Amino acid sequence: MLILHCPYCGRDVDETDLHPGGEAHLKRVGPDADAEAFEQYLFMRENPKGVHFERWRHAYGCGKWFLAARNTATLQVYGTYSAQTTEPPHDIMNAIKEAQA
Amino acid sequence: MKRYSAFAVAREAFRQHTGWTRAWGRAEPKARYDVIVVGAGGHGLATAYYLGKNFGITNVAVIEKGWLGGGNTGRNTTIIRSNYLQDPSAAIYEKSRSLYETMSQDLNYNVMFSPRGVMMLAQTQHEIRGYQRTAHANSLQGVTTEFITPERVKELCPIMNIDGPRYPVLGALWQARGGTARHDAVAWGYARACSDMGMDIIQQCEVTGVQTSDGRVTGVTTTRGDIQCDKLAMVVAGHASVLAQKAGFQLPIESVALQALVSEPIKPCMDVVVMANTVHGYLSQSDKGEMVIGGGTDGYNNYTQRGSFHHIEETVRALVETFPIVGRLKMLRQWGGIVDVTGDRSPILSKTPVDGIFVNCGWGTGGFKAIPGSGWAMAELVAKGHSPLTEEFSMFRFRQGKFIDESVAAGVAH
Numbered sequence: 099m100l101i102l103h104c105p106y107c108g109r110d111v112d113e114t115d116l117h118p119g120g121e122a123h124l125k126r127v128g129p130d131a132d133a134e135a136f137e138q139y140l141f142m143r144e145n146p147k148g149v150h151f152e153r154w155r156h157a158y159g160c161g162k163w164f165l166a167a168r169n170t171a172t173l174q175v176y177g178t179y180s181a182q183t184t185e186p187p188h189d190i191m192n193a194i195k196e197a198q199a
Numbered sequence: 200m201k202r203y204s205a206f207a208v209a210r211e212a213f214r215q216h217t218g219w220t221r222a223w224g225r226a227e228p229k230a231r232y233d234v235i236v237v238g239a240g241g242h243g244l245a246t247a248y249y250l251g252k253n254f255g256i257t258n259v260a261v262i263e264k265g266w267l268g269g270g271n272t273g274r275n276t277t278i279i280r281s282n283y284l285q286d287p288s289a290a291i292y293e294k295s296r297s298l299y300e301t302m303s304q305d306l307n308y309n310v311m312f313s314p315r316g317v318m319m320l321a322q323t324q325h326e327i328r329g330y331q332r333t334a335h336a337n338s339l340q341g342v343t344t345e346f347i348t349p350e351r352v353k354e355l356c357p358i359m360n361i362d363g364p365r366y367p368v369l370g371a372l373w374q375a376r377g378g379t380a381r382h383d384a385v386a387w388g389y390a391r392a393c394s395d396m397g398m399d400i401i402q403q404c405e406v407t408g409v410q411t412s413d414g415r416v417t418g419v420t421t422t423r424g425d426i427q428c429d430k431l432a433m434v435v436a437g438h439a440s441v442l443a444q445k446a447g448f449q450l451p452i453e454s455v456a457l458q459a460l461v462s463e464p465i466k467p468c469m470d471v472v473v474m475a476n477t478v479h480g481y482l483s484q485s486d487k488g489e490m491v492i493g494g495g496t497d498g499y500n501n502y503t504q505r506g507s508f509h510h511i512e513e514t515v516r517a518l519v520e521t522f523p524i525v526g527r528l529k530m531l532r533q534w535g536g537i538v539d540v541t542g543d544r545s546p547i548l549s550k551t552p553v554d555g556i557f558v559n560c561g562w563g564t565g566g567f568k569a570i571p572g573s574g575w576a577m578a579e580l581v582a583k584g585h586s587p588l589t590e591e592f593s594m595f596r597f598r599q600g601k602f603i604d605e606s607v608a609a610g611v612a613h
């Protein structure tokens with residue numbers, strides 16, 4: 099079972115208490131954006147075989163959204179972090195680099 | 200190719216079975232092909248087969264990184280039906296189902312198509328309305344389905360408990376000519392027929408790059424060298440995004456794990472296929488006697504062909520109320536496949552931003568049933584540049600808002 103650390107509760111949480119929310123760091127587009135921008139925002143996904151930044155919600159806990167860096171080819175979790183960020187923080191990027199070295 | 204027949208079986212019985220030949224040849228890659236199909240799953244092999252059969256294009260290679268049929272084609276629960284809601288879906292799925300009816304004769308290969316009937320249970324008021332609507336849509340589309348009563352459900356499937364306390368069976372959408380087929384045989388039958396037409400099926404060969412020049416495909420890089428081609432058909436299911444990226448474009452696809460399991464074999468107790476979408480489970484009995492059980496997908500992106508155990512638990516827990524008999528069974532095996540899911544739960548059969556590259560993917564949790572129809576349509580698309588069956592399934596439909604919404608028909612994985 100996948101276990102993720104909820105950065106709000108500070109607890110390790112079982113997958114059954116979590117709700118997956120797909121790709122993280124998507125840029126929401128405004129009402130006057132063109133069709134292509136909406137397509138990007140709503141449907142196009144990186145879907146990498148490798149490092150994936152993604153949203154999770156601690157559904158049966160604090161109820162808050164947080165973000166995780168996980169490898170879709172190995173299921174390794176590099177770390178979790180606050181959803182109030184526009185890009186993965188340094189310590190997460192370092193953890194990924196270290197794991198891949 | 201030596202034809203299979205009752206006579207051939209008798210003949211071989213008299214000479215210690217020494218006369219059987221290889222079903223398909225072992226091929227070395229040539230320098231150039233008219234068409235390269237990437238992915239020797241059912242859809243890729245069927246595409247190659249109909250390129251040869253319907254369009255006389257036989258300078259074709261099917262390139263497979265593993266072994267043929269080792270992807271989702273060899274991992275699915277083999278449900279075949281065509282009771283979808285939208286017209287474009289009905290057209291391609293019913294074409295496919297009807298091709299299954301004659302596939303064994305057409306390929307001279309027994310694919311064990313068993314039109315035993317498929318029912319989708321209505322266990323809430325919402326589902327009754329949904330399936331009645333589908334039955335009406337199907338009758339306009341010329342797809343034979345009907346909405347049946349709980350009594351008829353019980354008659355067709357006596358092991359079912361129709362008045363379960365939580366989710367009683369309120370009726371079902373019944374397709375009498377739906378059913379199952381032997382998944383491996385579908386891949387093997389097409390492979391044998393393709394090989395017989397002179398096509399190369401190249402296994403243990405991964406496509407690692409796509410070569411283009413002036414916006415047009417010129418060939419592929421593989422683990423066994425470069426191969427040139429005029430046209431490239433990408434038919435790699437769960438790896439569609441990975442391959443598209445190598446050609447420089449993105450797809451509206453997410454890859455997730457879908458699991459299934461079988462029980463220990465038991466005596467025949469069920470001769471229909473039952474799907475229970477509200478509780479997310481479905482069930483049929485294989486020819487060997489195993490109860491074949493499947494459920495919903497995992498929620499997160501995954502390429503490992505391994506899912507989370509709690510999904511298996513949920514699926515079985517859901518089925519126990521409606522099929523009390525499964526509560527006493529032992530699980531024999533469990534496995535997973537990586538399915539390619541789109542936003543509207545409909546497939547993509549499409550031209551791409553690169554000239555000469557065509558993509559067939561997005562069949563997600565329900566593409567086994569579509570193998571012959573998809574191959575038929577994809578071959579036409581590759582050969583002619585357009586096909587009436589693929590028109591609505593363009594990868595650009597999301598930009599245009601022209602969804603083919605099958606989230607009800609495909610609400611549960613099958």
Ligand SMILES: Cc1cc2nc3c(=O)[nH]c(=O)nc-3n(C[C@H](O)[C@H](O)[C@H](O)COP(=O)(O)OP(=O)(O)OC[C@H]3O[C@@H](n4cnc5c(N)ncnc54)[C@H](O)[C@@H]3O)c2cc1C
Nearest residue numbers: 238240242264270271272275276278406536566567568613
């Ligand atoms: C558990 C489970 C149950 C299912 N149940 C049903 C069901 O009951 N009914 C139904 O209709 N559908 C069902 N499906 C869905 C169905 O299995 C798939 O939609 C269908 O088999 C897809 O076929 P395909 O040929 O597109 O893909 P695959 O059979 O996966 O073939 C794609 C091939 O491409 C190869 N490949 C990938 N990348 C490369 C590369 N770079 N180079 C070379 N080769 C590559 C792979 O190795 C693979 O063999 C189920 C799926 C699963 C996982």
Ligand SMILES: [Zn+2]
Nearest residue numbers: 104107156160
């Ligand atoms: Zn929490």
